[in-house]
Amino acid sequence: MHFEKWQALGNDYVIVEERELPFELTPGRVSAICAPHTGIGSDGVLLIRETDEPEFVAEVKIYNPDGSEAELSGNGVRQAVMYLRSHGWTEDDSFAVRTAAGEIRPRIEGELCTMDIGHASLRSETDFPSGGDDGTGTFESGGREFAFQFVQVGNPQVAIEIKDGLEELELQRYGPFIEQSELFPNRTNVSFWQRTGPAEIRARIFERGVGETMSSGTGATGAAVAATLRGVQSPVTVVLDGGELVVDVGEDMHVEMTGWARPVYAGTLSEEVLKELNATE
Numbered sequence: 001m002h003f004e005k006w007q008a009l010g011n012d013y014v015i016v017e018e019r020e021l022p023f024e025l026t027p028g029r030v031s032a033i034c035a036p037h038t039g040i041g042s043d044g045v046l047l048i049r050e051t052d053e054p055e056f057v058a059e060v061k062i063y064n065p066d067g068s069e070a071e072l073s074g075n076g077v078r079q080a081v082m083y084l085r086s087h088g089w090t091e092d093d094s095f096a097v098r099t100a101a102g103e104i105r106p107r108i109e110g111e112l113c114t115m116d117i118g119h120a121s122l123r124s125e126t127d128f129p130s131g132g133d134d135g136t137g138t139f140e141s142g143g144r145e146f147a148f149q150f151v152q153v154g155n156p157q158v159a160i161e162i163k164d165g166l167e168e169l170e171l172q173r174y175g176p177f178i179e180q181s182e183l184f185p186n187r188t189n190v191s192f193w194q195r196t197g198p199a200e201i202r203a204r205i206f207e208r209g210v211g212e213t214m215s216s217g218t219g220a221t222g223a224a225v226a227a228t229l230r231g232v233q234s235p236v237t238v239v240l241d242g243g244e245l246v247v248d249v250g251e252d253m254h255v256e257m258t259g260w261a262r263p264v265y266a267g268t269l270s271e272e273v274l275k276e277l278n279a280t281e
Contacts, residue, residue, distance in 0.1 A: 001269045005040065005199040006083060010077040010214030010242030015083050018049045022219035027067025028280045034065035040267070043210055044073065046080045048089075051098060053280035054103035057090045059098040064209030072101035072154030074217015078113050079261040081106040086263075103152030111262075117219075117255040120153045120225045123183045126185050141177040142170075148178075153255060155208075156188040157222025161230065165212060166194040175206030185269075189216065191223040203240055221240035221247050221257055 003016045015032055023029065025047060032138075033039045047061040060080045062070040070076075077099060084090060084097070085108055093108040105116045122135030128150045131137065135150035151157045158178060162169060169192055178190045193203040205219035207210050220238040224247035228234050235248040245259040269277075 001274060002266070003040065003269070004083065004266045005042065005264040006046075006079040006261060007264055008079050008215070008242075008259060009071075009240055009245065010219070011216060012264065013044050013046045013073075013076050013079050014040050016047065016079060018047055021047075022274065023090055025061075025063065026281060029277050030063045030067040031065060032277055032280055038204070039273075040269075042070055043207075043213060044070070044076060044146075045072045045225045046076055046083075048080060048084065052056060053098070056098045057105070058269045059097045060104075062099065064207075066209045069100065070105075070155060070209070070211045072099055072174040072218055073216060074115065074117065074257055075259070075261070076217070077104055078106070078115055078217060078257075078259060079115055081108070081115070083263075087173070090117055100185075111260050112258055113219055113254055113261060114237070114258040115151055117221060117257055118217075120151050120221070120249070120253040122150060122152070124152040124203060127152060127184055127188065129184060129185065138185070139178070139181060139183065141174040141181075144174065146174070146206060147189050149222075149229065150188075151222040151225045153218050153221045153225070154163070155218055156184055156186060157190045157191060157218060158188045159193060159223045159226035162192050162194050162196075163228065166192060166204060169204065171204060171212045175212065179206065179208055179213045187220050189222065191216070191219040191226075193223040193227060193238075195230075195232055196228060196239065197237075200239065201227045201237065202236040203238050205240065215240040216256055217245060217259065220245045224251065225255065227247055 224236040
């Protein structure tokens with residue numbers, strides 16, 4: 001099984017083409033591949049699949065390290081897009097890929113990739129069924145009350161503005177409860193953000209199925225949408241632990257996100273690991 005390891009702002013994925021897989025990707029196998037000491041080690045797996053639909057270069061399936069499938073990952077799909085371009089799946093700098101969240105249309109300019117995320121929404125009957133039209137609410141986690149903004153950007157996001165003390169905030173203390181709150185039947189991603197300029201915010205991300213991560217494209221997007229609703233100017237520069245993303249939020253909440261992605265290494269799984277994976281359900 002051949003694979004490549006890619007990263008975008010420290011958010012790393014194993015990329016594998018379906019035709020290279022000697023088995024089905026089950027949750028147990030995904031978890032074993034993502035394991036940091038006994039597997040490859042990553043924030044998830046990107047499965048590149050051929051499609052008969054001529055409007056799409058490929059289908060990208062996204063798996064979290066706990067084995068669950070994600071609808072969308074901004075950093076992950078950006079890595080898949082740059083992989084597809086560098087491996088000759090297309091010679092175009094603008095094309096479409098299919099994800100569980102629908103069509104994503106990227107635009108490559110040198111080392112940067114701008115992704116059309118589509119329109120953000122503040123409501124979701126499936127991911128936040130009790131929410132109102134403005135997507136706002138409050139809850140308590142770890143003995144502290146938070147006001148939040150729900151944003152749907154292909155996957156569920158909860159953005160929480162922190163006035164002071166963002167760097168000292170213990171995400172592991174608050175994130176797990178919020179992720180699994182009964183308000184969000186499919187669990188949710190969480191971004192804690194603080195405004196640092198008229199068009200800039202600092203954000204820290206607690207990702208669904210992952211935990212605290214160095215960056216998240218959709219997490220940055222959710223935070224940027226929430227920030228623009230509170231007066232931050234667009235395009236918003238989102239400063240993450242792994243670097244910066246630029247998120248352009250239109251008046252109609254149409255969103256584009258720009259950032260980089262690059263390969264780390266290519267590899268082949270050993271026969272011993274393959275035997276263990278084949279024995280894993």
